[in-house]
Amino acid sequence: MKQNIYDNPTFFKGYTELRDSGITYNDFLEQPAMKEAISNLEGKTILDLGCGMGGLSKYCAANGAKKVMGVDISGKMIERAEKDNRHENIQYLCQPIEELQLPSESFDLIISSLAVHYIKDYSALVATVYHLLKKGGKFVFTTEHPITTANKEMNGWITNEEGQRLHWPVDDYHEEGLRKDHWYVDGVIKYHRTISSLINTLISSGFTLEKVVEPLPTTEGLKEMPRIIHENRKPSFILIQSSK
C-alpha cells in the first residue's frame, strides 16, 4: 500500500503551517546540500520525484532547467505546487512515484528530496530511475539517514531530566523495513534501509556512485535555529549522488 499521508487533513495543516512559517530545519541543512549537488541546471530536463509543494521544481526552472516534471502522490500538495510554484517550464503530475510510466532515457537529472524513505520498494525505484535517465545522467536524492531511522522506537534523542540531549540511540540497524513515526499525526510510515543497501542497490543496478553527503548546518542555520547544532552529533539526512 502506498502511503499518502500528505493528503491527511491534520498532517497537511501541520505541514503547510510549518512551510508557510517561512523557516524550516531543512532550509539550513538538506536543501543547501541538494542545491549544491545540482548546481549545474542550465538546459536540463529534470524529474523531481516527490516534489511536494514544488519548491525544488521551481528552483530548478528558475535556475535554467529547460523542462521540469514534478511528481507527487498527494493531490493537495500538487494543488499547492500549481498555485505557489507554477512556472512555464514545469509540469506537475499527481501520481505515485512507483507507478510512473514514462519513456526511457527522458531525463538528464532525476532528483528526489526526502521522499525515498516513504517508498517501500527501493530496488524498483532505482530500476525505474535508471530506466528514465539518459546515459550520463545523474540521480541525486536525499533521504533520512540510516542512523536516524534504525531504532524502531523512534523516540528521538535520549535526554536527561533537564531535557538535555545525551546521545542518539541506535538499535535494530539491520532490521530493514517499516518504521512508524509521529509527525503531526501518529503512524507516519517510513522505511529504514542500511547504508550498504542504499549504496549497493544503486551500484548493482548500473549506477556509478559519485558522492555521499551527510549535510551539516549552514552558518545562517546555526544563527537562526540554534538547536540545529545537534546535527554535528548525529546526522539526520544523507544525500547520495550517482550517474548512469
Add this chain to the structure above:
Amino acid sequence: MKQNIYDNPTFFKGYTELRDSGITYNDFLEQPAMKEAISNLEGKTILDLGCGMGGLSKYCAANGAKKVMGVDISGKMIERAEKDNRHENIQYLCQPIEELQLPSESFDLIISSLAVHYIKDYSALVATVYHLLKKGGKFVFTTEHPITTANKEMNGWITNEEGQRLHWPVDDYHEEGLRKDHWYVDGVIKYHRTISSLINTLISSGFTLEKVVEPLPTTEGLKEMPRIIHENRKPSFILIQSSK
C-alpha cells in the same frame, strides 16, 4: 605519531591470548565478509596492510595468490607471522603502512583488515594504495564502523541495571579524528571518520566504489558466541571494496 600499540607488552599479551584461544568475534563477522569479498585470489599479487600475525596473508597464499606482501608496524606481530604463518609466497615486512616505498602499479589486490582506523591520514593512505595498485586492481578494506567510533566517550552499549543492552549511543558523529579506547590497555588510539569521508576520499582519489558491506554474524557465530547477535542491532565493522 604512528601508534604501535601491538608492541606494548600488556596489549600484546592480551591480544595474542585472544587469538590463541582459537575463537574470536571477528572470525564470525569481519573475516567471513573479507574472505567473501576476495574470493578470487588465483595468481594474484597482493599487499596486506596491517597484516598482524599474518593469518589473512597466509589465507591468500594458501588460496592461490602468486605473491603476498604482509606489512605491519609491530615487530612482535611480524615475528609471530614469520613463526606461525610462514609461506614460500609470502614476504613479511615490519614497517609503518604510512611509510611504504614500493614501485607503482605493483599489486592486483590490496587488502587491509581492521587497520585503517589506526591510521591518522586516511587520504594519504588512499593515495598510496591507488599508486601501488595496477589498473583494474581492487582495494578491499575493513574498518570499525562510524556508528561504533563516533561517540568520544567510547563506553560501549547503554545498559540497564541488569546489564541488558538497551541501545548504542551515537554522538560527536561529525567530529572526525582521535578516539581513545580501552582494549587491554588504556589509550588505544583510533580515528573516527564519517561514512561520507570514507567513501568520498576513495572516489575523489580515482577509485570506483564497488560494494559496501556491513557484516552480519555467521550462523556458526550465533551458535558459538551468542552475544554476537547484537551485531543485528548496531554494526561494528564496515567493508569497502573499490577498484582502480
